[in-house]
Amino acid sequence: MKDSIRHLIQQALTRLTADGVLPAGLSPAIQVENTKDKTHGDFASNIAMMLAKPAGMKPRDLAEKLIAALPADADISKVEIAGPGFLNFYQNTQALAARLDALLADDKLGVRKAGSAQRVVIDLSSPNLAKEMHVGHLRSTIIGDAVARVLEFLGDEVIRQNHVGDWGTQFGMLLAFMEANPAAAESELADLEGFYRAAKKCFDDSPEFAERARELVVQLQAGEAECMRLWHRFNDISLSHCQKAYDRLGVKLSPADVKGESAYNAELPGIIDALRDKGLLSESNGAQCVFMDEFKNAEGNPLPVIVQKAGGGYLYSTTDLAAMRYRSQQLKADRVLYFVDQRQALHFQMAFEVARRAGFVHDGMQLEHMGFGTMNGADGRPFKTRDGGTVKLIDLLDEAEERAYSLVKGKNPDLGEDELRQIAHAVGIGAVKYADLSKHRTSDYSFNFELMLSFEGNTAPYLLYAYTRVASVFRKLGKSFAEVDGSLDLQAPHEIELAGKLAQFAEVLNGVAEKGVPHLLCAYLYDLAGLFSSFYEHCPILAAEDPATQQSRLRLAALTGRTLKQGLELLGLQTLERM
Ligand code: ARG
Numbered sequence: 001m002k003d004s005i006r007h008l009i010q011q012a013l014t015r016l017t018a019d020g021v022l023p024a025g026l027s028p029a030i031q032v033e034n035t036k037d038k039t040h041g042d043f044a045s046n047i048a049m050m051l052a053k054p055a056g057m058k059p060r061d062l063a064e065k066l067i068a069a070l071p072a073d074a075d076i077s078k079v080e081i082a083g084p085g086f087l088n089f090y091q092n093t094q095a096l097a098a099r100l101d102a103l104l105a106d107d108k109l110g111v112r113k114a115g116s117a118q119r120v121v122i123d124l125s126s127p128n129l130a131k132e133m134h135v136g137h138l139r140s141t142i143i144g145d146a147v148a149r150v151l152e153f154l155g156d157e158v159i160r161q162n163h164v165g166d167w168g169t170q171f172g173m174l175l176a177f178m179e180a181n182p183a184a185a186e187s188e189l190a191d192l193e194g195f196y197r198a199a200k201k202c203f204d205d206s207p208e209f210a211e212r213a214r215e216l217v218v219q220l221q222a223g224e225a226e227c228m229r230l231w232h233r234f235n236d237i238s239l240s241h242c243q244k245a246y247d248r249l250g251v252k253l254s255p256a257d258v259k260g261e262s263a264y265n266a267e268l269p270g271i272i273d274a275l276r277d278k279g280l281l282s283e284s285n286g287a288q289c290v291f292m293d294e295f296k297n298a299e300g301n302p303l304p305v306i307v308q309k310a311g312g313g314y315l316y317s318t319t320d321l322a323a324m325r326y327r328s329q330q331l332k333a334d335r336v337l338y339f340v341d342q343r344q345a346l347h348f349q350m351a352f353e354v355a356r357r358a359g360f361v362h363d364g365m366q367l368e369h370m371g372f373g374t375m376n377g378a379d380g381r382p383f384k385t386r387d388g389g390t391v392k393l394i395d396l397l398d399e400a401e402e403r404a405y406s407l408v409k410g411k412n413p414d415l416g417e418d419e420l421r422q423i424a425h426a427v428g429i430g431a432v433k434y435a436d437l438s439k440h441r442t443s444d445y446s447f448n449f450e451l452m453l454s455f456e457g458n459t460a461p462y463l464l465y466a467y468t469r470v471a472s473v474f475r476k477l478g479k480s481f482a483e484v485d486g487s488l489d490l491q492a493p494h495e496i497e498l499a500g501k502l503a504q505f506a507e508v509l510n511g512v513a514e515k516g517v518p519h520l521l522c523a524y525l526y527d528l529a530g531l532f533s534s535f536y537e538h539c540p541i542l543a544a545e546d547p548a549t550q551q552s553r554l555r556l557a558a559l560t561g562r563t564l565k566q567g568l569e570l571l572g573l574q575t576l577e578r579m
Helices: 002-018 047-055 059-069 093-104 136-154 170-180 182-188 192-205 207-222 225-249 261-277 316-329 342-358 393-411 417-437 460-477 493-502 505-515 519-538 547-570
Strands: 032-034 043-045 076-082 086-091 119-123 157-161 281-284 287-296 302-308 335-338 366-369
Touching (some): 002 032, 002 043, 002 047, 002 059, 093 493, 093 547, 136 225, 136 417, 136 505, 136 547, 170 207, 170 225, 182 192, 207 225, 225 417, 261 342, 316 342, 393 417, 505 519, 519 547
Parallel strands (some): 119 157, 335 366
Antiparallel strands (some): 032 043, 043 086, 076 086, 281 287
16 A cells, blocks of 8 residues: 555656656655554655755645645545645545455465565575584574565565585584594584584694694595595584474475585685686785775775685685575576675675676676674673573573463463473464564564563564464354455444554565565564454454444454464464464
């Protein structure tokens, strides 16, 4: 609806420009917002205030001309001027009801992509296999998964790429440790973090061990068979830890999505050659670098993208260039989204620019770094265990489920143990995911069990519970969401407001897809749940005054239930029929 109002305003502007009321060459960003107070219409725009100055008119006078120039539209019943010159749009409730009737008849709830379908690569999760996956990779995994689901639902073809860190000098140390402790290796690898620490200790304490580690790096690079066997073994175990976490989180990632750094090894010399051929390389202290005028440090000195070290080794950037070329040439991506910590922003800006200059990616390919803030503890400081160690993902999920278990048991002591466990899983994991998803992606975020498990506010328990309330209406009737006939007739203000929200689902999902920001969907579902709750309070469904009203209200409830369920599923949350 907002988009179509924007379009109407655009037509009015074009007309007023042609008539000489507005000067030529204006191309304002037209803003249309939902109004808070529905007695003043459903949508408002400040366009007349924005353009009053360049038009040399009073905002209210311009607003009047705009209204006169707006094309008629069946979805809008009237447009009024309010306050200093806002345009307030009232939607036509009959047209709204008809739109929702059409959504009810559609499996996809009327959701279509605004632009044309694309092939999108999503770079997500991407932990370093040398260590245990920790909370830092949780955000990438959860946010990337939600955006991937939304894009797929909109009709894009999504290719997930788990760009794991499975290569580098630290593997020498780990392989040396495996070699020296063949028996211990298998059991100790169950705790990667401990394994890493033990290996590091040997490396620091024993010069012979350190020497062996360095030899193994050379052998690994040369592809020596026994060394490769150890390396594969190590990565298999580490990846299986990750896969367990993905499965438990209900994240759509499988071993087939893994394409780690090592997969690009053979391409790296060619990347350097190609950069040289393009005249982009310069040598600095023996290292091969790309310098670009627009990237300078605080002192104004040029910043390099180092692509090969003096000793011949390649770097993180080199691998990313190879990955971009692969995603362009082999995967033929239209768009590539990188869900990686905000602190890597400069790395991506520079790597994207090198890739463009070198022609590694086709001109139309969109490269977007979807950065996110740091995950802090409840105290706002970087997330650490009490003794200062990194918090393991698994421990965190265990605690979430335990807490959810006591919470649900407290509320509903009669539930059987199996059902209780199942609910605790959905609520605990859902709470962790939702807390992350509901914040703006780029802000830092404080992990707080109490807040995320509260039944009040914008939380998973609140939304999951809201869904069960809708479900319970239908359970009482012995009907499914699909079994509601008749048509919508919107009368009461609470019906109209809920209906207006329901009509916005597609628009919200398109916003999430465009900017990679799932918090928009969270905010939408939270509003929707709140509106349903007031509707439910004010407009009796089962005790409605007549059958037609009951039918209509049931249809609204069914659409709310389906929208909540679909929305939560797109966020990667498992809904419950009761809790
Ligand atoms: N493994 C990296 C890290 O943990 C993230 C990789 C992100 N993806 C990429 N294409 N660079 O920091």
